[in-house]
Amino acid sequence: MMTARDFRFGVNLFTAGPRKAWQETARRVEDLGYDVLLVPDHLGMTAPFPALVSAAEVTTRxxxxxxxxxxxxxxxxxxxxDVAGVHELTDxxxxxxxxxxxxAAEFEAAGLPFPGAxxxxxxxxxxVTEVSRELAAAGHRVPMMIGGAGEKVLTIAARHADIVNIAGAGPLPGSGQADPLSARVGFVRRAAGERFDQLExxxxxxxxxxxxxxxxxxFVPRALYPDLSEEELLALPGVLHGSAGEVADSLRGxxxxxxxxxxxxxxxxxxxxxxxISQLR
Structure with missing residues (x-):
């Protein structure tokens, strides 16, 4: 049986703003006990690499x-x-x-063709294969997370990543899965083989x-699952509600x-x- 890992908590910051405001937010993330400060990668939002280097200037943990x-x-x-540079500049x-x-709209805005799936x-x-190879050759050990919901992306994650982020945790169209989260974790286990116990x-x-x-x-689950009713959204494993203690118990479960x-x-x-988080420390 796999030993339970310690909890880690991250927050994905979609709005950076001016340097002072951004760094104040970074400090708040640290003060609130988060383990990981995250930035997405979308056109129209702050570029992730400079934002993370700026956050590193005012945080330590x-x-x-x-x-x-x-x-x-x-x-x-x-x-x-770029990854090697951020790795160095964030200690x-x-x-x-x-x-x-x-x-597709972001590829078009970037002047890039939008390939098929x-x-x-x-x-x-x-x-991920080439980046891992080049980082290893340069002596950099950078943990890699791959996120996805479908089997092909989860297979890549199981074989190459240190962290597998199981996206959505909602039902895949036409899957008929009663417990999609269990199905996806089981799939990752099979795809990873002997690597599974090393994965977060x-x-x-x-x-x-x-x-x-x-x-x-x-707002966020509605954007992810526009066809689900409010009752169905509230029943998703990634939608947590209750007292702080009840939500903490849900995460333990x-x-x-x-x-x-x-x-x-x-x-x-x-x-x-x-x-x-304060309930789980």
Whole structure:
């Protein structure tokens, strides 16, 4: 039986703003007890690498990562150079999170063709393989997270990543899975083989609501699952609501049942999840 890992908590910060405001946010993330400060990779938002280096200037404890880089925006040699630079400038606190990219409009805005799913998945595997090779050759040990929901991306994650982020934890269209989270963890276990016990499993918390703080904010899960009713959204394993103690118990249950110990959420749920973190320390 796999020994339970310690909890880790991350927050994905979608808005940076001016340097002073950004660094104040970074300090707050650290003060609230988060283990990882994360930045997404979307056009129209702050570029992740300079934002993370700036956050490193005013924090000492949290790891710094991407949730997640769009592999389609990068070529491996150039990405490896940038990752090595961020690794050095953050005193080794950087964690590289990478995915296939999914927003056709962003590829178009960047002047890039939007490949089909198979080509994007193949490029992801090529990218993570080459980046890992180049970093190892240069003597850099940078933890890698790969996020996804489908079997092909989870296979790449199981074979190459240090951290597997099981995206969504909701039902895949037409899957008929009664417990999609169990199905995905089981798939990762089979795909990883002997590597499985070395993997850290993570999931994204689409919403966190603490009882007594008004109506649940379901903005993020609605965006992820627009066809689900409010009742169905509230039943998702990545949508947590109740008292801080009840939500903490839910996370203990997820860790015990599925082996998932790394939980990240969006910045709009920064304060609610912090109340839960304090229950688990």
């Amino acid at each position: 949290p790891r710094l990562g991407t949730l997640v880089l769009n592999a389609g925006f990068y070529r491996p040699a150039l990405l490896a150079r 080794g606190r950087f964690e590289l999170g990478v995915g296939t990219g999914y927003a 198979r080509q994007r998945i193949e490029h992801l595997e090529h990218t 499993l993570g999931m994204f918390l689409a919403a966190v609501h603490i009882a007594g703080s008004g109506e649940p904010d379901l 997820i860790r015990e049942t599925y082996g998932i110990s790394y939980f990240a959420t969006a910045d709009r749920y920064l304060a609610p999840l912090a109340k839960v």
